[in-house]
Amino acid sequence: MTPTGLLEGMLAESAGDGEWTRALTFLFVTITFMVYLYIGWRSRVRETQGFYVAGHGVPAVANGAATAADWMSAASFLSMAGLISFMGFDGAIYLIGWTGGYVLLALLLAPYLRKFGKYTVPDFVGERYASETARIVAAISAIFVSLTYVAGQMRGVGIVFSRFLEIEIWQGVVVGMLIVAFFAVLGGMKGITWTQVVQYGVLIVAFLIPTIAISSQLTGFSVPQVGMTAGDVAEKLDALQHDLGFPAYTRPFATKSLLDVACILFALMVGTAGLPHVIVRFYTTPSVRAARWSAGWALLFIALLYTTAPALAMFARYNLLRTLHGARIVKVESGEPHAGDGKAAALYHLAQETAEGTWEPIEWAVGWQRTGLIRFHDENGNGRIEMDRGEQGFREATIDRDIIVLSTPEVARLSPWVIALVAAGGLAAALSTAAGLLLVISSSIAHDLYIHFIDRDAPESRRLFVGRAMILVAIVVAGYFGIRPPGFVAQVVAFAFGLAAASFFPVILLGVFDRRTNRQGAIAGMIVGLAFTSVYILGTRADKIFGADEPWMTAWCFGISPEGIGAVGCLLNFVVTWTVSRVTPPPPESVMKLVDSIRVPRGSHEPLPHFDESDIVADG
Amino acid sequence: MNPNDPSPRPHRAYWRSNLRLIACLLSVWAAVAFGLSLLLAPWLNQWKIGNLPLGFWWAQQGSILVFVALVFLYAWRLDRLDRKFGVKE
Numbered sequence: 168m169t170p171t172g173l174l175e176g177m178l179a180e181s182a183g184d185g186e187w188t189r190a191l192t193f194l195f196v197t198i199t200f201m202v203y204l205y206i207g208w209r210s211r212v213r214e215t216q217g218f219y220v221a222g223h224g225v226p227a228v229a230n231g232a233a234t235a236a237d238w239m240s241a242a243s244f245l246s247m248a249g250l251i252s253f254m255g256f257d258g259a260i261y262l263i264g265w266t267g268g269y270v271l272l273a274l275l276l277a278p279y280l281r282k283f284g285k286y287t288v289p290d291f292v293g294e295r296y297a298s299e300t301a302r303i304v305a306a307i308s309a310i311f312v313s314l315t316y317v318a319g320q321m322r323g324v325g326i327v328f329s330r331f332l333e334i335e336i337w338q339g340v341v342v343g344m345l346i347v348a349f350f351a352v353l354g355g356m357k358g359i360t361w362t363q364v365v366q367y368g369v370l371i372v373a374f375l376i377p378t379i380a381i382s383s384q385l386t387g388f389s390v391p392q393v394g395m396t397a398g399d400v401a402e403k404l405d406a407l408q409h410d411l412g413f414p415a416y417t418r419p420f421a422t423k424s425l426l427d428v429a430c431i432l433f434a435l436m437v438g439t440a441g442l443p444h445v446i447v448r449f450y451t452t453p454s455v456r457a458a459r460w461s462a463g464w465a466l467l468f469i470a471l472l473y474t475t476a477p478a479l480a481m482f483a484r485y486n487l488l489r490t491l492h493g494a495r496i497v498k499v500e501s502g503e504p505h506a507g508d509g510k511a512a513a514l515y516h517l518a519q520e521t522a523e524g525t526w527e528p529i530e531w532a533v534g535w536q537r538t539g540l541i542r543f544h545d546e547n548g549n550g551r552i553e554m555d556r557g558e559q560g561f562r563e564a565t566i567d568r569d570i571i572v573l574s575t576p577e578v579a580r581l582s583p584w585v586i587a588l589v590a591a592g593g594l595a596a597a598l599s600t601a602a603g604l605l606l607v608i609s610s611s612i613a614h615d616l617y618i619h620f621i622d623r624d625a626p627e628s629r630r631l632f633v634g635r636a637m638i639l640v641a642i643v644v645a646g647y648f649g650i651r652p653p654g655f656v657a658q659v660v661a662f663a664f665g666l667a668a669a670s671f672f673p674v675i676l677l678g679v680f681d682r683r684t685n686r687q688g689a690i691a692g693m694i695v696g697l698a699f700t701s702v703y704i705l706g707t708r709a710d711k712i713f714g715a716d717e718p719w720m721t722a723w724c725f726g727i728s729p730e731g732i733g734a735v736g737c738l739l740n741f742v743v744t745w746t747v748s749r750v751t752p753p754p755p756e757s758v759m760k761l762v763d764s765i766r767v768p769r770g771s772h773e774p775l776p777h778f779d780e781s782d783i784v785a786d787g
Numbered sequence: 788m789n790p791n792d793p794s795p796r797p798h799r800a801y802w803r804s805n806l807r808l809i810a811c812l813l814s815v816w817a818a819v820a821f822g823l824s825l826l827l828a829p830w831l832n833q834w835k836i837g838n839l840p841l842g843f844w845w846a847q848q849g850s851i852l853v854f855v856a857l858v859f860l861y862a863w864r865l866d867r868l869d870r871k872f873g874v875k876e
Contacts, residue, residue: 251847256828256842256843256846256847258847259824259843259846259847259850262846262847262850262851263820263824263846263850263851266850266851266854266855267816267820267850267854269854269858270812270813270816270854270857270858271816273858273861273862274809274812274813274857274858274861275809278865392848395839395848396836396837396838396839396844396848397837397838398837398838399838401838401839401840401843402838417832417839417840417842417843418829418832419825419828419829419832419842419843419846420829425825425826428825429821429825432820432821432825436820454876455876456862456865456866456869456875456876459861459862459865459866460859460862462858462862463855463858463859463861463862466854466855466858467855467859470851470852470854470855473851474847474848474851474852477847477848763798766798766802766805767798767801767802767874768869768874768875768876769874769875769876770876771876
């Protein structure tokens with residue numbers, strides 16, 4: 168029998184394996200979803216304090232785990248290792264940016280916002296600056312930042328469902344929406360918190376197990392962080408990259424300039440600290456002290472994934488190059504038109520040579536080609552796939568970065584239950600973040616805008632009802648974005664960071680650390696920061712965001728890419744806020760007292776007694 | 788201000804100690820994030836930790852570990868500061 172004939176026989180047989188994986192995935196996903204529903208039911212709430220801040224009753228460690236799940240999104244779980252895998256050293260900007268931001272959050276914002284204690288970020292901005300305009304600007308940017316972010320989560324849910332359970336993306340998104348709706352509407356922040364704690368467990372296990380398996384396979388060390396450092400994969404990968412014409416994996420600034428990297432790093436850190444859905448998690452702790460400790464726990468839990476991801480990125484790239492480079496093309500079918508872009512791509516059946524000199528089919532490559540996320544093209548027609556550097560990425564393959572994590576268990580030939588676990592983990596990451604974001608959207612509309620401005624005397628029951636109704640509306644909007652995604656996961660998320668960096672961070676920071684900052688300064692700063700950042704991002708990304716033929720503007724600001732422009736927006740906000748505050752009258756006495764009181768932990772259990780709501784003015 | 792609060796004087800000393808601590812920890816933060824992992828990374832890459840170039844290790848592993856330590860250190864030091872100045876909850 169020719170090798171080709173043998174291979175075709177094996178391909179037919181392998182269909183049974185796929186069924187088994189799907190059944191296991193279905194089982195895992197169902198079990199985890201049942202657990203989320205059960206928790207949602209157990210933690211249903213009856214009053215607004217429970218709905219918005221879980222009654223200030225979440226212990227530090229639990230809040231740490233919830234924050235980690237809230238924070239680690241579909242992008243962290245699905246896309247980040249893939250990004251690093253393609254960027255090599257430069258991928259560190261995401262690792263440092265998204266963890267370094269927690270240092271800022273823990274030292275500069277979290278304890279003081281907890282002392283302030285009331286429900287939302289716009290609440291703080293509104294009261295600190297004694298201004299309704301500031302509250303409205305903050306509420307609208309909170310909604311905008313969270314909406315951009317939640318779109319990516321829903322897209323993540325769609326990817327996982329369509330790949331692993333082979334159902335349509337929209338069906339997957341609808342299932343996800345129903346689950347989130349159940350526990351978020353019933354339990355508000357309390358339901359979301361306790362589901363997030365469990366979701367953290369699911370996602371971290373799902374991320375660690377395949378990475379540990381690959382680390383043992385490639386390096387002999389089961390701890391990925393050790394395997395990455397002590398194993399020889401880095402050396403082998405650098406050599407392989409060199410042979411294929413790529414820069415060494417460990418070489419800095421292979422893809423971006425130093426200034427650009429520094430700006431992206433700063434924007435990501437400041438953006439992380441300014442994301443409203445992360446900040447509100449610290450309102451839920453019982454005390455200021457617990458808020459400080461819980462920031463530590465959160466970062467520890469996050470670091471567990473963030474130090475594993477670069478190991479996975481390196482191992483996955485090595486495995487992918489080693490498997491695909493020189494793979495033999497067994498058969499080329501004309502594939503069905505792909506749902507995404509309608510292009511009918513050729514379906515390549517590949518085989519790799521084993522150590523014994525026999526040829527084994529590469530099954531996962533077929534499955535992933537069907538999703539359109541990986542494509543081959545035998546440019547030189549020699550019957551082999553060559554992974555040399557081409558004009559864009561690889562010469563004979565197009566690989567979507569999002570699939571690195573999802574395909575890893577298959578590439579490394581791990582057993583089907585690991586694949587099923589990764590699917591459940593990806594869903595946990597996406598759903599936990601989506602829930603946190605939806606709560607921010609709901610509280611901004613219901614609490615900061617509707618109740619505050621329109622229905623101030625609403626009884627408790629109506630406040631709760633409006634909160635619940637708004638979560639439902641937000642879920643429907645997010646679901647729409649999930650079905651018609653505005654861009655790919657990481658890119659959209661970068662946009663949210665830029666806006667958070669340019670609006671919330673400076674205003675909250677100065678609100679605590681500079682008594683002299685006043686209403687005029689804060690409003691001017693937020694508007695300038697937001698306007699500059701969004702115009703720059705929209706302009707330089709017009710081709711991707713609005714489908715224009717080409718971007719409306721080049722990266723004119725020192726060549727800083729849109730991901731990093733939040734750094735400049737943030738600095739602009741600082742300068743404008745500080746300057747305007749000093750040429751206008753100082754804030755009223757009651758605001759000064761509020762600032763003094765949030766600086767010390769004592770008294771966090773009582774409502775702030777000294778602040779008089781009548782001081783808030785409607786800004787003319 | 789809350790009538791139960793002591794005079795604002797000790798609060799000012801507490802706040803100043805807090806600011807000093809924050810400044811210290813943030814200098815370490817900046818040195819690690821922008822110094823070791825970014826500016827000095829090409830130069831540090833000439834040495835190795837295990838089989839990994841040192842600059843690369845700082846950028847993708849070491850910096851994250853330092854951040855975790857900084858946040859816990861702050862929580863621990865501030866517990867002591869709260870007690871010392873009698874502003875504990």
